[in-house]
Every structure is written in C-alpha cells, then in structure tokens.
Amino acid sequence: MVYSNYPMLNGPSDRPVFAIIGGGIAGSVQAIHLAERYPWLDIYIFDKNKKILTGTSNMNPGRPTFGFHYRCLNTATFCQDNTVKFTNFLDRIGCPNIFAKAPQGGIYVLMKGAAQILNGSINPVFSPDEIEPVFEQIKEHAIKNYSNDNNFKKHFGSPDQICRKLEETEYRSFLAQGLLEGVGACYETAEKTFDTVGICSFLREYIKGIKNIKIQTEAKVTCLEEIHQSKAARYRITWNDARTNKSRSEVAQFVTLACWERVGLFRKQLGKPECHPTYNRLKMLAILETEVAADCVNTIRPIFAASGPFSMISPQSCIEKPDGSIICRLACTLAIRTNVMNVPDDRVLPTDYDNMLEGTIDAEEKMKMAAPILEGAKQFFSCLSNARLAEVRFGTVRVPFGASGNVDLHDPASEHHARDYPGCSNLGDGLFVNEAMKMIYSVYNAETMLDWAHAELYGMNPKLTHAPEAKAATKGPWLVSITLLIP
Structure with missing residues (x-):
C-alpha cells in the first residue's frame, strides 16, 4: 500500500504520524475526523492538562449561536450553518446530551x-x-x-x-x-x-475507542523544529513530561497547532510569522x-x-x-x-x-x-x-485582528463585530493551525483540515486521487463533507 507522496513512509512499520498539539474541542474533533478517514494514519494528541478537553474548552458557556447579535449577515449565517453542522456531528456519533x-x-x-x-x-x-x-x-x-x-x-x-x-x-x-x-x-x-461539560466528557470517552489516536497528557510542548529529509518536511516535537519531569520528543510528518496561547510562539520558532497582529x-x-x-x-x-x-x-x-x-x-x-x-x-x-x-x-x-x-x-x-x-x-x-489591529469592543469597526475567520489556516509543509474561534466551528475546521491533509498526502501523486479504501476505525460513520474556507 502506498500511503502518500512521502517516500520514507511506505514501510509497513513506518506509518505517517499526524501530531495535534492541544486536546480541546477543536483538536479532538479534528483527530476524530482524521482517524476515521485515514485508519492507517497515527494521530497523536499532546495536551498539557491531566485529561484532554479540560482546559479552555471546558470553560465555554455553550452560548446559543445562530448569529442574532451580529450586524454582519455573513457572520450571522456562518454561525447558523455551523451550529447546525456541529449539532449534527454530535448527533451522528451518538452524543447523548448535546444540549x-x-x-x-x-x-x-x-x-x-x-x-x-x-x-x-x-x-x-x-x-x-x-x-x-x-x-x-x-x-x-x-x-x-x-x-x-x-x-x-x-x-x-x-x-x-x-x-x-x-x-x-x-x-x-x-x-x-x-x-x-x-x-x-x-x-x-x-x-x-450546548452542554459543554457533557460534550467534552463524551468526546473524551469516544476518542478512547479509536485505535489510531494516541493521547499524551501532562505534556506541555516547549519547542517545534522543522527537519528536512528527502522531499518532505518532518517536525520534531519536544515536550516536558509532567509525570517524570523529563524532556521527551517525537517526530511527526504533519502537525496541527490547536493550543491557543502557544500558537504564536511555535510559529515564531518555525519562522512563520503572522500577517496581522x-x-x-x-x-x-x-x-x-x-x-x-x-x-x-x-x-x-x-x-x-x-x-x-x-x-x-x-x-x-x-x-x-x-x-x-x-x-x-x-x-x-x-x-x-x-x-x-x-x-x-x-x-x-x-x-x-x-x-x-x-x-x-x-x-x-x-x-x-x-x-x-x-x-x-x-x-x-x-x-x-x-x-x-x-x-x-x-x-x-x-x-x-485585521490590518487595523482594532481591539476595541466599543468601536463598530472592530473585527469583533464582523468575524470572517473560523480559526484555521494552512501554513504549508504539513503544518496547520486549528483554533476554532467558536466551539461550533470545530467541525467546519476539521473538514477543512481533511481537505488540506488530503492534498498534502496525495497532491504530488496525480495517479492517487483518493484515500485507500478502509473501514472506519471506530463506531459511527465518517463525515465525508468537505468545505472551503470562507473568504
């Protein structure tokens, strides 16, 4: 079986590794989508807390969001569509207490x-x-x-x-x-x-049943380094293991930054600056x-x-x-x-x-x-x-924020009032950012990540246009819809 355009990944014991730094709702939902689409892909979740889905995700008030408080219609309808998408995802994977x-x-x-x-x-x-x-x-x-x-x-x-x-x-x-x-x-x-606490609890248990997801908790990632080998990039991930108080590392072909407050630092380490503040x-x-x-x-x-x-x-x-x-x-x-x-x-x-x-x-x-x-x-x-x-x-x-850097909630021109960024971006060379700006954007972002990951895996091989046939790695259907990032 040929996994991808990465020549070093075709050995039977050398499966591709997709690391997700941050085990909140955004990172966890992305991991589920990747695992069910690509059962031959090893997905690692690194989270600094003792359990995934206990950090910032667990403080989300679950506010109902059809977008009624936005003056911008595009922002409002995007909220509506993704509230529906997120609800349907939870329903399909059997979450018993969505609300x-x-x-x-x-x-x-x-x-x-x-x-x-x-x-x-x-x-x-x-x-x-x-x-x-x-x-x-x-x-x-x-x-x-x-x-x-x-x-x-x-x-x-x-x-x-x-x-x-x-x-x-x-x-x-x-x-x-x-x-x-x-x-x-x-x-x-x-x-x-939304019952945020119940959803986080359900997803935490759901992920345990997916064989190709491995979770490393109490792992505060401190450094990302890009390693160039052959035609593909790899990333060395270094983290502090709180259980042993020792530094450990892992190498992955693909990395998603889903860790909120450290995304800027990691981008700086990798030489990928922000376009705007x-x-x-x-x-x-x-x-x-x-x-x-x-x-x-x-x-x-x-x-x-x-x-x-x-x-x-x-x-x-x-x-x-x-x-x-x-x-x-x-x-x-x-x-x-x-x-x-x-x-x-x-x-x-x-x-x-x-x-x-x-x-x-x-x-x-x-x-x-x-x-x-x-x-x-x-x-x-x-x-x-x-x-x-x-x-x-x-x-x-x-x-x-946009070029204006406008952070004032009281200013009608502030980007707060017409948000057009769902929190995901493709930095190239198998490196992504996934920080769903709202909980309801997590499925949209995961589907976008699937699209980008597919291009990374198969983009250099025009004869291989579809993922290898495989059954889902866990109970529940794989969600196949893929959308484009909003402009």
Missing part, C-alpha cells in the same frame, strides 16, 4: 440607550434599527436552507419559527427594572445552549448558582444583552431539591470584566496571565476578581437577584 438540561430558547436584548453597569455608563455599539433587519434575513436563510431538513426540525424546530419579537409584558420578567428603559427590542430564538486574550467565566421555585424556573433563560459589550447568562443545569425548589447553575460573562488582559501571542505569557490560566492563584483572589461580573449582571437580569458566585474559570482565546 444543557436547563431552560432553552435564547433571549436577545437589543439596547437603544445606555446601560448603567458598576457605576458606569455603557452605550450600545449598534442600535436596534441596525440589528433587527438582519434578524429577518437570518430567518430567511434558515427557511431557504433547512425547511426540508428533518435534523434541523428535530433539534431546533421549524426554521420559520427561529425568532420572535417579544412584547414588553413578555420580557419584563427576565430583565432588571433599571434596564428596561434602555431596551429597544427583545427577541426569543430557537437556539439551544494576533493576541492571546485571557477570559474569565463566572459560574453562578441561584435557587428558584419550580413554577418560576423558566425565568432562568439563556439571555444575551447584545449589540455591544454587555452581559450574557447561559443556564448549564437545573437540579431539583427535596423541597421542590430548583437550583440553577449558570455561566455568566460581563464584557467589561470578563476580558482580563490581551498580550501579543508571540511572547512568553506574563506571570500573572500564566498563573490564572494554570489555576495557581488563590481561590479567594479568583472569587474577588469575578465578583464584579455577578454584581454587574444583576443590573441586567432580574433572575440573578439571589444568585451567588460558585466558581471561577479562566481560559485563553487567540484573537486575530
């Missing part, structure tokens, strides 16, 4: 006036008049593309019902009294909050708990105060107590406090950043940092009047 066991149906609050937050005044970036027309186009996109899609109807209902404008009498029960005067419009949507953004997620009566549980909804740097709550679970009351657990963000710091991604992380990310700061200090998130969110959402801060999580997102 959180908590009230569903997103609420989008579009502000027309300033909101008072933590003794300050925050103005909306876009007015409801700018956002609302996009909502109808989002609905039209769903009707056009999913009216005959039974999976869409199973998960989200009828496409023509994906959003509904609420009357003030309907949304007063969700919002704090002091916010109501500044509300321009409020919509209910058919989006559902890119930053590591340290984010803080507050986990809240609140007790409600059983007949009031539906006031705990996924609510997003949108069109600006406002706030979001995302219910994660509801647990019934013996007395019949319900304990609701929610993820909460407040933009002016959730984004802790930005640092250029081609530099070593500052000590404070690293300590928060690695969880080595004092628990009391973490709670003190996150307390304003709860305080500010209470000024938005009436259902949080009795909420308490239960847990604080930190994680990194790598934020690419």
